[in-house]
Amino acid sequence: MLDIKFIKENKEIVKEGAKKKRIEIDIDKLVILDDDRLKMLKEVEDLRAEVNRVSNDIARDQDPALKVQLIEEMRLVKDEIKKKEENLKIIMDEWHKLMLSVPNVPDISVPDGETDAENQEVKVWGEKPVFNFEPKDHVEIMTALKMVDFERGVKVHGFRGYFLINDGAKLSFAVWSYAMEFFSARGFIPVIPPAIDRKENFIGTGFLPQSEEDLYKTQGGDYLAGTAEVPVMGMHAGEVLDKNNFPLKYLGFSPCYRLEAGSHGKDVKGLIRVQEFYKLEQVLLCEASHETSVKFHEEITQNAEEFIESLGLPYHKVVNCGGDLGLGQVKKYDLEIWVPKEDKYRETHSASYFHDFQTRRLNIRYKDDDGRLKYAHSLNNTAIATPRILVSLVENYQQADGSVKIPEVLRKYMGGREFLK
RNA sequence: GGAGACGUGGCUGAGUGGUUGAAGGCACCGGUUUCGAAAACCGGCAUCGGGGAAACUCGAUCGUGAGUUCAAAUCUCACCGUCUCCGCCA
Numbered sequence: 001m002l003d004i005k006f007i008k009e010n011k012e013i014v015k016e017g018a019k020k021k022r023i024e025i026d027i028d029k030l031v032i033l034d035d036d037r038l039k040m041l042k043e044v045e046d047l048r049a050e051v052n053r054v055s056n057d058i059a060r061d062q063d064p065a066l067k068v069q070l071i072e073e074m075r076l077v078k079d080e081i082k083k084k085e086e087n088l089k090i091i092m093d094e095w096h097k098l099m100l101s102v103p104n105v106p107d108i109s110v111p112d113g114e115t116d117a118e119n120q121e122v123k124v125w126g127e128k129p130v131f132n133f134e135p136k137d138h139v140e141i142m143t144a145l146k147m148v149d150f151e152r153g154v155k156v157h158g159f160r161g162y163f164l165i166n167d168g169a170k171l172s173f174a175v176w177s178y179a180m181e182f183f184s185a186r187g188f189i190p191v192i193p194p195a196i197d198r199k200e201n202f203i204g205t206g207f208l209p210q211s212e213e214d215l216y217k218t219q220g221g222d223y224l225a226g227t228a229e230v231p232v233m234g235m236h237a238g239e240v241l242d243k244n245n246f247p248l249k250y251l252g253f254s255p256c257y258r259l260e261a262g263s264h265g266k267d268v269k270g271l272i273r274v275q276e277f278y279k280l281e282q283v284l285l286c287e288a289s290h291e292t293s294v295k296f297h298e299e300i301t302q303n304a305e306e307f308i309e310s311l312g313l314p315y316h317k318v319v320n321c322g323g324d325l326g327l328g329q330v331k332k333y334d335l336e337i338w339v340p341k342e343d344k345y346r347e348t349h350s351a352s353y354f355h356d357f358q359t360r361r362l363n364i365r366y367k368d369d370d371g372r373l374k375y376a377h378s379l380n381n382t383a384i385a386t387p388r389i390l391v392s393l394v395e396n397y398q399q400a401d402g403s404v405k406i407p408e409v410l411r412k413y414m415g416g417r418e419f420l421k
Numbered sequence: 422g423g424a425g426a427c428g429u430g431g432c433u434g435a436g437u438g439g440u441u442g443a444a445g446g447c448a449c450c451g452g453u454u455u456c457g458a459a460a461a462c463c464g465g466c467a468u469c470g471g472g473g474a475a476a477c478u479c480g481a482u483c484g485u486g487a488g489u490u491c492a493a494a495u496c497u498c499a500c501c502g503u504c505u506c507c508g509c510c511a
Contacts, residue, residue, distance in 0.1 A: 042471065045480045052440095052480085055492040059439035067491090074491040198501095240431075240468095367431095371450090373468075 001360045002102050004034055017105035020112060020322035030098045037095050040088045047081045100209060104357040106322050107331040113321025119334065120321070125305070126314030128338055133400040137341035138391040139270045141398055142168060145420055147390075148271070160260070160268075160275050164387060167420045171393070171406075172278070172386045174413035176253070179280045179384045182307055188251035188282060188383075193231035195254045196222050201234035204362035206328035206354075213261045228252025228281040229380045236285065237362040241376060246366070247286040247296060251383055254279065271387040272346060280383035285364065288374045293330070293353045300381040301333045301351040307384065308348075311407045313392050314338040316345055328357035335382075337392040348388055351381035394420075 007014050011027055018025045051074055058070050111120045129135075142148040147168030153161035164172055180190060202208040202223055207215065207230065216224035225231055232252040241248070256279050267273035282300045286292050301317070308315050320332040332352040336345035356375035359365070365373045397405040403421035406414055 038471070041480085045471070048481090049479055051491070056440050058491055071491040078491075371466095 001099055001357060002104065003360070004099065007031070007102060008034065013105055014102065018103050020106050020110065021103050021325050021327075022114060022323040023101075023103045023327070025098075025101055025103065027102070030095070030102065033091060033095050033098065037088070037091050040084065040091060044081060044084050044088055047077055047084065051077055051081070100203070101327075103325075103327045104330055104354060106325055106329070109319070110325065110331050111319060111321045114323040116320070116324045116334075118321040119318040119324055121316050121318050122333075123305075123317040125309060125316065126312070126338070128314050129340055129396050131340070131398075131400075135340050135395065135398060136402075137270070138339075138394050141394045141402070141404060142271075142390070144402055145404065147171070147394075147420070148387075150270075157276070160273065162271060162274060162387070164390075168387075168390070170414060171390060171410070171420070174410045175384055175386055175389060175393075176278070176280065177413045178410055179307065180251070180253075182310070183251045183280070183282065183303065183383050186249075186303060188249045191228070191232055191235070191250045191252045193225075193228055193235065193252055193254055195225045195228075195231065195257070197225050197231050197234060198222055200237070201225075201230045201362075204237060205230050205233050205358050206326060206361070210327060214259050216257045216259060224257035225254060226256050226258045227279060227380075228254040228256070229283055232281070232283040233358055233362060233364075233378060233380075236364045239364060240373065241285065241364065241366040243287060243366045243368065246376075247284050247292075250283040252281045252283055254281075256385070271391050274387065277385060277387060279385040282379075282381045282383050284379045285359070285376045286379070287366070287368070288356055288377050290355070293355060293377045293379060296379055297331065297333075297351060297353040300379060301335070301349075304335055304349045304351065304381055304383065308335060308337060310409050311393070313396055313407075315348075326352070328354045330355055330357075337389070338396060339392055340395045346388075346392070348385060348392070349382040351379075353377065353379040 002014065007027065008031055011031065015027050018027070054070055054074055058067055058074075111118065113119065136144075139148075139150070143150070145168075146166055147164065149163040149165055150161070153163045155161070156163075184190060196218060199208065199221065202215065202225075207226070208223075215226065218224070229252070231254065232250050235250075236248075256277050258275055260273055260275055263273060282303065284296055284300060286296055305315075305317065315335055315337040318334050318336065320334055325332055329352040332350060334347050335349035335351070337348045338344075339346045355377055358378045359375040364376050364378070366376055368374045393407070394404045397407065399405060399419070401421070403419045405419055406417060411417060
């Protein structure tokens with residue numbers, strides 16, 4: 001959510017921003033609505049002030065006849081207030097709905113573009129593997145090594161179901177353990193949050209109301225989080241944080257549930273696009289300064305880059321174009337790791353910053369040096385997601401004999417083994 | 422699952438219909454005192470929104486949302502949450 005004052009004072013910037021994100025929003029309508037809102041609010045408040053004033057008179061005045069008369073007068077004013085309040089409520093509902101739809105303004109450095117096809121590559125790292133044999137895809141490799149069972153996965157879960165078994169499960173634990181150690185060393189506080197979360201957390205982080213069709217829902221009206229970003233951000237909702245603890249760096253570990261409603265035809269095979277997976281997520285809260293946000297955005301991106309590099313996986317980094325940005329995001333980098341058999345990079349990490357878009361909705365503030373309460377800034381980036389990462393791990397490290405070499409850094413979590421076979 | 426109690430400012434804690442946005446304490450910030458510090462004393466200290474250059478002023482907020490009333494922290498209802506006892510499970 002943006003500040004309505006900011007919207008009114010920077011109408012053109014907000015409009016341009018929405019356009020860059022390819023989001024339809026009628027800012028002029030919102031501005032008119034807000035003028036109405038303020039006018040109506042003033043009328044209601046003036047009437048309330050009168051009632052308050054006279055009520056005090058009633059309490060003080062000893063003359064019973066006068067009391068009765070004043071009470072009668074106030075009764076009429078109350079009726080008027082009621083009518084005006086009803087009007088105000090209608091305006092407020094509409095106002096609120098529109099406010100939740102206003103996208104955050106993308107940074108000037110965000111390239112223009114419609115879809116992810118127009119994201120710009122800004123970095124390429126690593127050597128793509130050259131095989132002197134016909135490489136296999138991860139489904140083949142992992143099935144042969146009995147690391148995964150899709151048939152039974154579909155039997156038990158349905159479409160996109162999978163079991164990770166034996167080395168598939170072990171490798172997942174290895175990745176998690178390694179990531180836990182890696183990110184802890186960089187000052188991240190590990191958190192295992194609830195993944196079944198109240199609606200407010202989804203509105204607060206910007207996933208609702210827009211992406212309802214992608215979320216699993218419970219009978220109680222809660223939702224299953226598609227990322228630990230939701231509960232970890234919700235953790236401090238409504239709080240006034242101590243500035244001295246900034247930046248707050250959390251490493252959230254949670255199952256992630258995504259309906260993938262709009263992508264039933266895509267990536268139907270394998271572990272790339274599943275409805276239930278696990279992710280370690282970097283979530284960061286800092287003071288409200290653009291420079292600070294940018295600094296930490298680069299930092300959490302760098303963290304992930306170095307993590308991937310330590311695994312020895314070739315990847316590239318893209319700046320997402322305007323059309324590929326979410327409602328609240330100011331700027332986003334995606335890291336995409338090489339998948340040899342598909343002959344392309346696949347997204348594994350997504351690093352974005354939001355300014356106070358999320359914290360305003362979640363009411364996360366801190367007291368600044370000038371004594372004023374300010375909304376903190378928030379950012380997040382993937383640390384690592386399984387099982388998607390296993391795809392590039394096994395495909396890039398596959399050997400002619402069908403075995404898979406285990407990256408050096410993971411070996412200590414795999415009992416010192418060098419190969420999966 | 423059954424019965425009961427409770428939810429007040431950064432924290433603690435009074436307040437059961439009328440100038441109560443809310444006593445007292447702690448914490449915090451100024452000042453006096455002191456060579457300095459502590460203690461003591463004096464003063465300040467909620468948030469959000471509207472108007473105003475400002476002083477200031479108006480409105481809202483005592484878990485959340487509705488309601489009763491001229492007037493609600495205080496009464497009613499629903500919801501959320503916490504605690505205690507019993508039961509159940511581990």
